[in-house]
Amino acid sequence: MKRSLIIIISLIWFSVSAVAQIEKPVTWSFSSEKINNQEAYLVIKAVIQPGWHVYSQFIPQGGPIPTSFKFSTNKDYTLTGKVSESPKPSSAVDRNFNMEISWHEKQVVFKQRIKVNKPTVISGSVEFMVCNDHKCLPPTEEEFKITVGDQALVSSADQSAGKEIDNTIKTAKVQVNQQPTGQDAGNSSYLAIFIAGFLGGLAAFFMPCIYPMIPLTVSFFTKQAGSRRQGIQKAFLYGISIISIYVALGLLITLSFGASALNEAASSATFNLIFFAVLVLFALSFLGAFEITLPSALVNKMDEKSNKGGIIGLFFMAFTLALVSFSCTGPIIGTLLVDAVSKGSYLGPAMGMLGFSSALAIPFTLFAIFPSWLKELPKSGGWLNTVKVSLGFLEMVLAFKYLSNVDLAYHWGFLNRDVFLGIWIIIFAFLGFYLLGKIRFSHDSDTPFISLGRLFASMLAFIFTVYMIPGLWGATLPAISGWLPPKTDQAFDLTRLGSGTDSKETPDKKYASLFHAPLGLDAFYDYEPGLTESKKLNKPILLDFTGWSCTNCRKMEASVWADPKVLERLKKDYILVSLYVDDKTDLDPHDIYVSKFSGKKIKTLGQKWSDFQATTFGTNSQPYYVIVNSLGTQLTKPQAFNLDISNYILFLDEGKSAYHNL
Template sequence: MLFCLLSMQAFAKIDTPVHWKFKSASTGKDQYAVTFTATIDKGWHMYSQFLKSGGPVPTSFKFDNLPSASLLGKVTEKPAALKGYDQSFGMTIEYHENEVTFTQIVRSTDEKAHLTGTLTYMVCSGQKCLPPSDINFDIPVSGALIADGNQATRPEKQKVTAPAQAPVQSMADADHSLLGIFIAGFLGGLAAFFLPCIYPMVPLTVSFFTKRSGTRGQGIRAAVIYGLSIITIYVGLGLLITGIFGASALNEAASSASFNLLFFAILLVFAFSFMGAFEITLPSFFVNKIDQKSESGGWIGLFFMAFTLALVSFSCTGPLIGTLLVEAVSKGTYLGPALGMFGFSLALSLPFTAFAIFPSWLKALPKSGGWLNSVKVSLGLLELALAFKYLTNVDLAYHWGLLSRDLFLGIWIIIFGTLAFYLLGKIRLNHDTEVTSLPLPRLVLAMATMVFIVYLIPGLFGAPLKAISGWLPPQSTQQFTLTGNGPAADAPPSTGHKYAGLFHAPDNIDAFYDYEEGLAYAKKVNKPVLLDFTGWSCTNCRKMEASVWSDPQVLKRLKNDYVLISLYVDDRTGLSESEKYTSKVSSKYIKTLGQKWSDLQEAQFNTNAQPFYVVLEPNGKPAAEPRAFDLDIDAYTSFLDKGIMAAKKSVSL
């Protein structure tokens, strides 16, 4: 048996967030309204009946045959369901909070008739989901009855079933990710405003609105329409990206070696473009054609005027937009590209609109000059540093061994050192003007960059650098260390395990990288298992390892009390011909080690998010609710203690 099904009993002792009340009341001659009212604890939500396939389990009712009664219509639910985007399933989810009532109208002439059947529902909080639950009900339809739904079941059939299901990434987590993408887009839009192809156009554009419009009110209205047109154009670009890739591709991008390699190449092109090696431009005939349409009057003319701005400035904004879209796509968030473009365009359009409304503010703007090119080059250096993050994802997945942690840090130190000297005016490129005096903002940025470099340097010798650990290769790839955490230290005991030559657990934890082998060893030594679904390109996995696993109390438990099984879902090591198979879940042909572990996670836990932690007893039974990304050390310690207690209990039995 590859894996045991999660039982509801393992969760029922922990959470019972839904409380049911059943009621039957007459609504007319021989007609009754049977209601199922769920009171939901604060912080939890239950899913509607009306969900698309491929997502969580919807609430459903299965009624038994009614020899003396009949159903009128279908089950209704009130109030109307709320809606929210769930990143894990890549779809909009309909759900209920606080309280919801489901009603089924029944016709019966028999006063002793009973309505029997099974109610299935699933409930989630902002941190976890409980397995779908079944309640078998038996309700007299005639005469009023108010009963506790959790007790008004048929005793001979009272049971709760639970398909393999585990916590999925909550809508709160999805909202957090989307907010981060929006903020990144907004900051990118602010940076784009100070690029050479945007900034000088502000006075010209504002002058156009003020001179062409008959009144100040007309000028303001034109500026607002112009700003909204900018937003429409860029959001449309984000939606186009989403439509091209589709939800499944967006979710797979974060762990796809091909995507990460493509992103590395794209960011290199963008970085060198920003630094003046060449310009990325659109065909002139296309730009001219759009510009001609901008001469039309009314709203159409203003829209194409905004379109012309987007096209003409593409040589500057293209790399910035491309970087933002790469980041949004790699997050695997369906709405990410559109929301990132909304933040970008909002920040870009606000100055044009604001200066058109208050033209006197233009006097306070710094004059255009060589400093604009400095902004462009600085952004190019930042994009160059970001590019290596995607290269290391591919390097780790294919085990090329190109970028160790210290080499990666060395590259970053050189890039940010170059940025610091550039900001101080010690380095000049072809399009730069000589820096005769150093403005205060430029000095502050140079000082901040040097502080960051000083922070990076100890990492060359094995310092954990927890603040940016999610961006770095795993500490196990460190070639030189003074802390004893990398390969330069004594080899960990796991070197004899299957696949140990390809992987290294942090802090020299004795880890297994094959599920069957690790589980067999756990049974042999009678220790609980920490099943760690992780990935080379999983930023949050590295954060958990650097910030939570490194804690003395957590590390002590992982080294002494647990058998750690780390399964890398994006690893590209090929399987032998005898190991390859077709997935029963996705119908895909599984031919790599990462695909095998990803298929295991989807098949047994119905989720593909990482990091994902499962505590198992030595016999493979779940000992606690699985956990996802959470930097709460005390909560993680308690999570591990549950597995230790379960293992001790199994020994006493």
């Protein structure tokens, strides 16, 4: 009896585990809402699990699949206007699609206004696509029937569905509060902002407006303090004052703009255009075009208050340092705040300023505690201005990143990948020549010889310049791919050459005229011809479940498939079969069928491959990679989205070994 019970429980657990892989992150409810005796709303509500999003109805052509509706037609009602959606969708520029994309999270309500002639039942369907940060599910069609009448417009079934929706929302909120991943992601973002601020503070420390002030500050603590203990205490208070001033500035930015404005800044074209102008202004200041200074009256007033004793005097002394050094630190602070705001982090500006001020405060405090260390510091000189000008070049580079965001949002198309890379190549080349002394500005001092520091810095600038040059011909440049415009608008791309044989459709290359394999790969787009080719060439098959709208599929292709070792294996060892689960090509009438898995009619090519993936492999997310033999037998554990190149190489090698060991 015990044994039978264990077997039954095991079978149930296995069945549940298999089904659990078919993800359904969206729950729909359908109802009607009376307006008056002749009009009503058809209310279509979607509750979305945490971490997932459904796309808006308003997606530009060529982007992901938008949410769309179909309503049956009969004489009992007429549609009035178009379907509305609430709340307002979130939006951001998606570099993989080269356009601004809108989506909904948590919950969205769609409403269609209708004029009712008499009580009726309205049938229809909603087609939608749901994605998270790692994968997208294939487009899904949800059918519905809504009863509309003069009396109870919302049926009891709809009311119970509404209660179920509310319970789902409550559960979803609990899950959000219990999920550590989002919190970790937030902590990781704040840590990155803190580190960027700290590095900015270190750069500011070596600027002409701050570095020479170190001996003066140390002299104050050593002479004014009655004892070493008092000197150390004052040094700590001075450092804390510096940190508090800059952190207060970061908090002021947050309070002034508000959390919502900070979140919108990441995707707002207006913000990005302002950021571009501000960073260019800062870069020109560092290059010597002009100086950004604060009113002298303000500086003098703070300096007078710094003469007071005690904690207040130390605080205003730190304040004076911040004001006097603003011509050097202002552009760095501005750049850090721009970057923090653009990330949409609520406490981002404060975290950036905490890192920046810590990097400034720690050296001042340590040198005040250990004044003998001053003997080891390099003397002030022209090298300080070199640091300042170099930062000006780097700020100019960063500025074009924000201009690129605007270009993508408005589809201007003038700053494509070629132009963007050309600008960066020129700026870094000029930086290299400047560090070698071949380019000089009016405020630069004479350099009778090149120091080792400047030599190595110029070498790094030239190395990075040379690294970027192949990108003009289509190289992926994985180290900076996240900063560059997408390759889809590359005017001249050698990596696309050699794939012409993949563009003509033949009996053994069905659908080849509709699709295009990346990186010059030779691919099949139908399952059966791939099996035939596998048997003919004695090679395993790599099934690539992908989609037009799959952002992470493009990331895998650009970051993992483009690796020479991976690309070599794909070309030599495998038959690539790419199956697009969101393609809208109609199947031939005799190929249309009803899925045994979902019970739905399969009418398009994308539905066919989505159904095939779910039926055969028990999952419906992309990207998804499966290695099979010519009989369709799975050889290794499938792979999903994972940018670890070594892991993917191991996956391919294991599949090849398993195929030849059969």
